[in-house]
Amino acid sequence: MRQSWRTAFSRFAEAMTLFALAVAGLFPLFHVGRVELIYYTIPYPNTMNLFSQWRSPLIWDAVAISTYGLVSLLFWYIDLIPDLASMRDKARTRVAKFMYAIPALGWRGDAHHWQGLHRTAFFLAAIATPLVISVHSVVGLDFAISQLPGWHHTIFPPFFVAGAIFSGLAMVMLFAALFRSAYKMQTIITDEHMNKAGILMLITGLLVTYGYLIEIFGAWFSGDTYEWAYSVERVLGPLGWSFWGMMIFNAVVVQLLWFRSVRTNPTAMVLISLAILVGMWLERFVIIPVSLSYPFLENMWDPFTFGIWDILTVISPFGLFLTAMFLFIRFVPVIPIAETQATMIEEAHHVK
Amino acid sequence: MSSKQPNTLYGVAAEFESAEQLLDAAREARRAGYRRVRAYSPYYIEGLADVLEKRTNISAWIVPVALLVGAFSGYMLQYWTSTNVYEFNIGGRPVVSWPSFMIITFEAAILFTALALVGTMFAQNALPLPYHPIFNTPNFGEASRSRFFLCIESIDPEFDLQDTAEFLASLEPINVSEVES
Numbered sequence: 001m002r003q004s005w006r007t008a009f010s011r012f013a014e015a016m017t018l019f020a021l022a023v024a025g026l027f028p029l030f031h032v033g034r035v036e037l038i039y040y041t042i043p044y045p046n047t048m049n050l051f052s053q054w055r056s057p058l059i060w061d062a063v064a065i066s067t068y069g070l071v072s073l074l075f076w077y078i079d080l081i082p083d084l085a086s087m088r089d090k091a092r093t094r095v096a097k098f099m100y101a102i103p104a105l106g107w108r109g110d111a112h113h114w115q116g117l118h119r120t121a122f123f124l125a126a127i128a129t130p131l132v133i134s135v136h137s138v139v140g141l142d143f144a145i146s147q148l149p150g151w152h153h154t155i156f157p158p159f160f161v162a163g164a165i166f167s168g169l170a171m172v173m174l175f176a177a178l179f180r181s182a183y184k185m186q187t188i189i190t191d192e193h194m195n196k197a198g199i200l201m202l203i204t205g206l207l208v209t210y211g212y213l214i215e216i217f218g219a220w221f222s223g224d225t226y227e228w229a230y231s232v233e234r235v236l237g238p239l240g241w242s243f244w245g246m247m248i249f250n251a252v253v254v255q256l257l258w259f260r261s262v263r264t265n266p267t268a269m270v271l272i273s274l275a276i277l278v279g280m281w282l283e284r285f286v287i288i289p290v291s292l293s294y295p296f297l298e299n300m301w302d303p304f305t306f307g308i309w310d311i312l313t314v315i316s317p318f319g320l321f322l323t324a325m326f327l328f329i330r331f332v333p334v335i336p337i338a339e340t341q342a343t344m345i346e347e348a349h350h351v352k
Numbered sequence: 353m354s355s356k357q358p359n360t361l362y363g364v365a366a367e368f369e370s371a372e373q374l375l376d377a378a379r380e381a382r383r384a385g386y387r388r389v390r391a392y393s394p395y396y397i398e399g400l401a402d403v404l405e406k407r408t409n410i411s412a413w414i415v416p417v418a419l420l421v422g423a424f425s426g427y428m429l430q431y432w433t434s435t436n437v438y439e440f441n442i443g444g445r446p447v448v449s450w451p452s453f454m455i456i457t458f459e460a461a462i463l464f465t466a467l468a469l470v471g472t473m474f475a476q477n478a479l480p481l482p483y484h485p486i487f488n489t490p491n492f493g494e495a496s497r498s499r500f501f502l503c504i505e506s507i508d509p510e511f512d513l514q515d516t517a518e519f520l521a522s523l524e525p526i527n528v529s530e531v532e533s
Contacts, residue, residue: 043433054434054452055442063455063459063460071466090493106480106481106484108484109394111390112404118396119411123414123415124469127465130458131462134462342395
């Protein structure tokens with residue numbers, strides 16, 4: 001539970017999760033079309049006596065994602081309280097002191113408070129692990145429960161979990177590697193951190209690759225005409241570039257991570273992470289618009305084309321995400337102070 | 353310096369340089385018979401809280417109870433609304449189909465547990481608390497960064513300004529100071 005190589009990454013990863021979730025959370029809003037009626041998804045007593053359809057994966061998704069968001073926020077925040085207190089004590093201006101003091105809640109480092117925080121974080125981590133698996137599985141179920149060729153696969157839930165960890169690691173790696181060289185933090189985010197994260201990327205990358213292959217195998221082995229026709233069209237049709245791009249960026253490039261020298265080379269890791277992020281975007285492109293381009297009736301086959309609004313919708317969330325991320329890097333300790341301090345003070349003391 | 357009246361005194365605090373010193377000092381204070389002893393550190397120190405005063409790990413009790421309460425509430429929300437409020441009849445499928453209720457049951461269990469855990473922690477630690485006398489300790493700003501403090505409170509039955517200050521001074525701290533309440 002307490003792997004020291006992970007702590008340097010943890011706060012980063014948690015912040016990324018939260019901001020990515022906040023940005024991603026906007027899309028179901030747009031997607032329902034009637035943004036002002038999104039509260040219908042919340043089960044609340046109302047005069048219409050209207051309630052959610054509990055057998056639909058869409059309500060599972062709404063519940064899973066909001067639970068995930070809230071638990072991530074709590075986990076991130078309680079871990080941040082001692083560091084906010086540290087910022088409060090270090091702040092030079094009254095305004096800064098006040099701004100940090102409010103969220104620090106009067107934390108004073110009392111031994112019993114630390115113990116309570118430690119125990120709470122331990123149990124939260126323990127219950128958050130199945131939660132992470134459940135939230136991505138439920139997203140997988142949104143697709144798998146439909147009948148559409150390309151969506152109707154039992155492999156989707158675990159495949160989505162692997163894909164989420166894979167792209168999440170790539171994103172953390174990208175930020176961590178850039179951050180490390182920009183702020184000269186090689187002693188805090190060490191080569192060993194990069195190495196371990198690289199190994200995890202390789203493992204999840206191989207799982208994702210297995211998913212791609214088994215999807216095609218399943219389409220053929222099931223003998224389902226529609227499923228197989230879609231699989232052929234997906235690989236060889238006009239949108240085939242997205243499939244091949246996904247395979248190259250996710251399945252081929254990742255093989256470089258077998259080498260330790262690649263895993264500890266920051267430039268290589270930045271490039272590989274970028275490739276994976278593009279690859280994972282292509283994977284979602286393959287799953288959503290490409291599948292929707294080939295429904296059951298052939299006269300409805302209509303390969304997806306990009307319009308200006310599609311392109312803007314892809315680009316704009318980057319702005320929102322990066323704004324939040326940069327504000328976070330500027331104002332909140334990105335590397336957990338308390339845990340780094342523990343190592344540093346103890347080392348200094350042992351040298352004496 | 354005028355001598356302070358006991359009722360305006362919160363306690364006497366000693367400032368230490370390392371976690372081991374604080375841990376040793378806490379042990380010594382307990383051995384000397386002090387009971388109202390509090391320790392402050394910039395990071396979590398394994399075993400320090402237990403040296404001062406053993407508290408049961410309430411989280412270990414909260415988790416199973418909250419999981420059960422959460423799971424029950426999550427399931428009953430679905431069961432009750434499906435049977436009494438809004439029945440969805442879709443192709444004659446059963447109104448209560450428990451397998452498809454399991455995901456929300458699970459999520460509700462996790463949600464209740466997380467909220468109960470964090471709520472309990474805040475309640476137990478009595479946070480948020482914007483003001484606390486310990487902040488009057490000179491140099492206490494360092495307690496969140498590089499220094500370790502041990503404070504013996506004046507409400508301790510064994511407390512005596514002179515003796516307690518001398519006792520703390522014998523533990524080789526950087527300095528000992530009186531803390532106003």
